[in-house]
Structures are given as structure tokens and as C-alpha cells.
Amino acid sequence: MVIFQDYKLFKFLGLITFLLFVSCSEENKSPVSTISESRTTEEIYTQACAFCHDRGMAGAPIFANTYSWGQRVDKGIDTLTYNVKYGLNAMPAMGLCADCTDEELKAVVQYMLDSLD
Ligand code: HEC
Numbered sequence: 445m446v447i448f449q450d451y452k453l454f455k456f457l458g459l460i461t462f463l464l465f466v467s468c469s470e471e472n473k474s475p476v477s478t479i480s481e482s483r484t485t486e487e488i489y490t491q492a493c494a495f496c497h498d499r500g501m502a503g504a505p506i507f508a509n510t511y512s513w514g515q516r517v518d519k520g521i522d523t524l525t526y527n528v529k530y531g532l533n534a535m536p537a538m539g540l541c542a543d544c545t546d547e548e549l550k551a552v553v554q555y556m557l558d559s560l561d
Contacts, residue, residue, distance in 0.1 A: 485551045492541035493552060502534040508559040517557065524557075525550045 489497075489507075496504040506512040516524065528549050531537035538544055544552075 483548075485548070485555045488541055488544060488548055488552050489555055492539040492544070493556070495540065496535075497556065504535065505556075507556060510560045513560060517560065521550065521553060521557065525553050528553055 494507070496502065497507050500506040500509075500512055505514075505516055510517075519527075525546070527535065529538060529546065538549065539552075541548070541552075
């Protein structure tokens with residue numbers, strides 16, 4: 445009887461391990477598809493731009509800080525987006541969003557401009 449119970453416990457643990465394994469591999473799949481298929485402009489900013497633009501790293505114009513942007517705003521959305529796409533001095537090309545489309549980059553730049561007074 446004791447042996448039988450141990451065997452049941454063994455099977456039970458095996459099932460738990462199997463379920464954990466399955467649920468982990470499911471979890472690994474979902475974030476990838478969520479990010480590449482439907483990401484909002486705000487999410488892109490947070491993931492690919494905020495690191496430098498929230499604090500003005502290396503002279504980066506700061507989010508919601510009109511003074512730090514100075515004359516940059518006058519360049520217009522298209523020139524600004526071009527500079528984001530191809531890089532400008534310490535500003536790396538495409539920020540940290542290597543797979544962003546032109547439309548996404550433009551939307552993020554607009555999002556940053558909208559944060560200004
Ligand atoms: C590694 C830091 C870093 C990251 C990440 C980064 N930037 Fe920048 N960004 C800078 C710096 C530094 C400048 C100022 C460059 C200069 O004028 O010398 C800048 C400038 C800019 C400008 C002004 C360009 C101009 O023509 O004056 C825009 C717009 C901009 N960044 C948008 C973005 C966007 C959008 C992202 C994310 C997709 C991003 N940046 C990610 C550092 C960064």
C-alpha cells in the first residue's frame with residue numbers, strides 16, 4: 445500500500461512538472477508575438493526611446509520639456525523623423541527599435557512633440 449501511494453505521488457509530481465513545462469513554453473511564445481504584432485506608440489517610446497529621452501542622456505531633448513528641445517521643433521516632423529531613422533550624432537539610428545517601420549518612427553516623434561507645450 446505504501447509503495448502504491450508513493451507511485452501515485454510520483455505520477456502526480458510528473459504531471460505537475462509536465463504542466464509547468466507546457467505553461468512555460470506557452471509563456472515564452474506570447475510576448476514575442478504581442479510586441480511585434482500590436483504595440484502602441486507609447487510602448488515603442490517606453491522601450492526604445494525613454495532610456496535617453498526621459499533624462500536627456502548625452503544631450504537628448506527631453507520628453508515634455510520644451511526648453512530642452514529648443515529650435516529642434518522648427519525642423520518639422522519629417523526632418524526629425526529622418527534624423528531618428530538615420531541617426532544624429534549620439535542619437536542612434538532608429539533609437540533602440542531596430543524593427544520599427546517609418547510610420548511607427550514618425551508616430552513616436554509626433555508623440556514626443558505632442559508632449560511639449
Ligand atoms: C542612446 C540614446 C538615445 C536613444 C535610445 C534615442 N535617442 Fe533620440 N536622441 C538622442 C540624442 C543624444 C539626441 C541629440 C542628437 C544631437 O542633436 O546631437 C537625440 C535626438 C532626437 C531627436 C531630435 C532630432 C533632431 O533632428 O534634432 C528626436 C526627434 C529623437 N531623438 C527621437 C528619438 C526616438 C523616436 C527614439 C526611439 C525610437 C530615440 N530618439 C531614441 C539619444 C537617443
